[in-house]
Amino acid sequence: MTGFVDAFTVLAVGSGAIFFLAGTLGLLRFPDTLSRLHALSKADNLGLGLIVIGLLPHATSVSAGLKLACVWLLAQLSAATASQLIAGVARNRRPRA
Amino acid sequence: MNALLDVVLVAGLLALALHVARARDDQGAIVGFIAFGFLLGLGWVRLASIDVALTEAAIGGGVTGLLLLRVEAHTRDSSAPDRTARPITIAAAAVLCIAVTAGLAFVILNLPSPPPTQAPAAAAALDATGLENPVTAVLLAYRALDTLLEKVVLILALVGVWSLAPDHLWGGAPELRPAVVPEPLSYLARVLPPFGVLIAVYMFWVGADAPGGTFQAGTILAAMWLLVMLAGLRAAPDTRRVTLRLLLIVGPAVFLAVGFLGFAMAGGFLAYPAGAAKPIILGIEAALTLSIAVTLGMLVSGPSKRAPTS
Numbered sequence: 001m002t003g004f005v006d007a008f009t010v011l012a013v014g015s016g017a018i019f020f021l022a023g024t025l026g027l028l029r030f031p032d033t034l035s036r037l038h039a040l041s042k043a044d045n046l047g048l049g050l051i052v053i054g055l056l057p058h059a060t061s062v063s064a065g066l067k068l069a070c071v072w073l074l075a076q077l078s079a080a081t082a083s084q085l086i087a088g089v090a091r092n093r094r095p096r097a
Numbered sequence: 098m099n100a101l102l103d104v105v106l107v108a109g110l111l112a113l114a115l116h117v118a119r120a121r122d123d124q125g126a127i128v129g130f131i132a133f134g135f136l137l138g139l140g141w142v143r144l145a146s147i148d149v150a151l152t153e154a155a156i157g158g159g160v161t162g163l164l165l166l167r168v169e170a171h172t173r174d175s176s177a178p179d180r181t182a183r184p185i186t187i188a189a190a191a192v193l194c195i196a197v198t199a200g201l202a203f204v205i206l207n208l209p210s211p212p213p214t215q216a217p218a219a220a221a222a223l224d225a226t227g228l229e230n231p232v233t234a235v236l237l238a239y240r241a242l243d244t245l246l247e248k249v250v251l252i253l254a255l256v257g258v259w260s261l262a263p264d265h266l267w268g269g270a271p272e273l274r275p276a277v278v279p280e281p282l283s284y285l286a287r288v289l290p291p292f293g294v295l296i297a298v299y300m301f302w303v304g305a306d307a308p309g310g311t312f313q314a315g316t317i318l319a320a321m322w323l324l325v326m327l328a329g330l331r332a333a334p335d336t337r338r339v340t341l342r343l344l345l346i347v348g349p350a351v352f353l354a355v356g357f358l359g360f361a362m363a364g365g366f367l368a369y370p371a372g373a374a375k376p377i378i379l380g381i382e383a384a385l386t387l388s389i390a391v392t393l394g395m396l397v398s399g400p401s402k403r404a405p406t407s
Contacts, residue, residue, distance in 0.1 A: 070292075077289065084281035 005057045012054030019047030033090040037083050044079040048072055103143060110136055123173075127165045134158025147308035148232040151300075155316035163323070163397050171399070227375030229306035236310070237378045241367045245356065248349045248385060251392045255345070259336055262401035268337030271395070272402035274329035286328030293321035301386050305375065311382045315389025322394045333398050335405050341391065348388030352381050 023043020030036045052072040059065035113133045120126035134157035141150035182190075219231055219239065226238045236244050262269070297317040304310030325331050334341050355377060359368040369377050 074292065077285065081281045081285040085279055088279050088281070 009054045009057060012050050016047045016050030016054065019043050019050065023047060034087060037087055037090075041079055041083045045076055048075055106136065106140055106143065110140060123169045124166070127162060127169060130165065131158050131162035134162065148230075148310065151308060151313045155313050159320065160316060160393055160397065167397065167399060225371070225374065226369075226378070227372075228378065230304060230308065230310075232308070233304050233310055233378070233382075237381060238369065238374065241352075241356075245349065245352045245367070248352065248388065251389065251396075252345060252349065255392050255396050258396055258400055260400075262336075266401040266404055268335060268405040269401035269403045270333045270335045270405075271398035271400060273323070273326045273333055273398050275327070278327075278329045283328040283330065286324045286330055290321040290325060293317055293324075297321070297386070297390075301382060304382065305379065311385045311389060315386045316393060318386065318390035319393035319397070322390065323397055326394075326398065333395075336395070336401055337405055341395075344391045345388055345395070348381075348385035351384040355381055 020043045023039045026039025026042075027036050030039055049072055052068050055068055056065050059068060110133065113129055113136060117126050117129040117133060120129055135154055137157060138150045138154035141147075141153055216231075219235060222239070223229070223231055223234055226234045228234045228238070297314040300309040300317060301311060301314035302309075304314070326333050355369075356367040359366055362368075362370045
């Protein structure tokens with residue numbers, strides 16, 4: 001049973017790490033601000049979400065698991081807001097450029 | 098594996114520090130400095146100092162970064178004709194920084210091994226305080242005087258910021274709200290504060306037994322308040338309001354009062370009577386958390402920008 005759980009954790013955390021890697025690559029290589037933001041928020045939302053899901057079976061208590069989920073939700077909220085704000089600034093700047 | 102992580106962390110810190118020092122525009126340097134604060138927080142986690150890590154991320158990265166960004170925006174508007182430092186100044190700063198770093202490195206590398214430590218004594222006396230977090234015991238029991246002075250310094254800093262206001266605006270409110278509030282910001286300012294306040298209360302409460310405490314909790318409360326003011330949901334208060342000023346000093350005042358009561362109850366300044374240490378410490382911490390939150394919020398808000406109402 002623990003073997004299954006560990007395999008699940010490795011799979012989920014590994015996929016999360018791949019999303020972060022892809023997001024970082026996109027941030028460095030994509031041509032314009034909006035695509036770079038897209039890459040960044042994908043890494044934040046999906047990558048962090050997968051890592052949290054992978055760690056959930058290892059949480060020592062229900063409250064620890066809830067805290068993990070809260071970390072993901074709060075990070076998602078702040079990442080989404082920051083992306084919207086940056087995108088708004090980028091859109092306002094474009095006509096002048 | 099862990100050694101690899103540490104090497105990457107240290108390399109990242111050094112690279113960021115170089116970037117901050119070399120950045121051509123002030124804004125870029127400040128953003129680098131904020132990232133440096135968060136990365137340094139991770140470094141403290143690696144050193145098993147969670148309390149320091151939380152404070153570094155909240156104060157070093159968060160509040161200081163926001164403060165610097167606001168100062169940068171302020172000085173950019175009314176820019177002095179020549180703000181670039183002369184080469185001689187830069188060279189002097191570099192020499193001084195290198196001297197400080199070299200001095201610190203020399204001292205640390207020359208510590209006897211194992212270094213002298215009070216840690217066993219601090220851990221042994223922990224039972225008398227009723228606390229379980231040794232860091233909180235150091236801050237509010239063993240070295241309470243340092244903590245008290247630290248809080249007074251914060252208020253002095255705020256007096257310094259306030260005194261930048263011109264005479265006719267003295268006592269008025271600072272202005273935080275931008276001309277146009279972006280929709281996502283006002284959404285966040287409506288959704289986040291309930292969670293933020295909950296996390297701050299948790300941070301304060303858990304500080305007695307686990308990493309956390311007044312400074313971290315106060316910073317989170319201040320962040321929530323600043324978010325509400327930045328989104329224009331609530332205006333910043335007049336700096337001459339009595340309630341505001343009472344909130345600013347309630348923490349240090351309670352701390353001082355307990356300190357003097359110590360003469361009567363336990364035979365010394367800031368001495369706690371045996372057995373009642375924990376409730377007294379929690380009371381001081383609650384008052385301090387409130388004062389820190391208001392002080393940090395007003396510090397970031399800056400000097401008055403509007404004439405006092407009424």
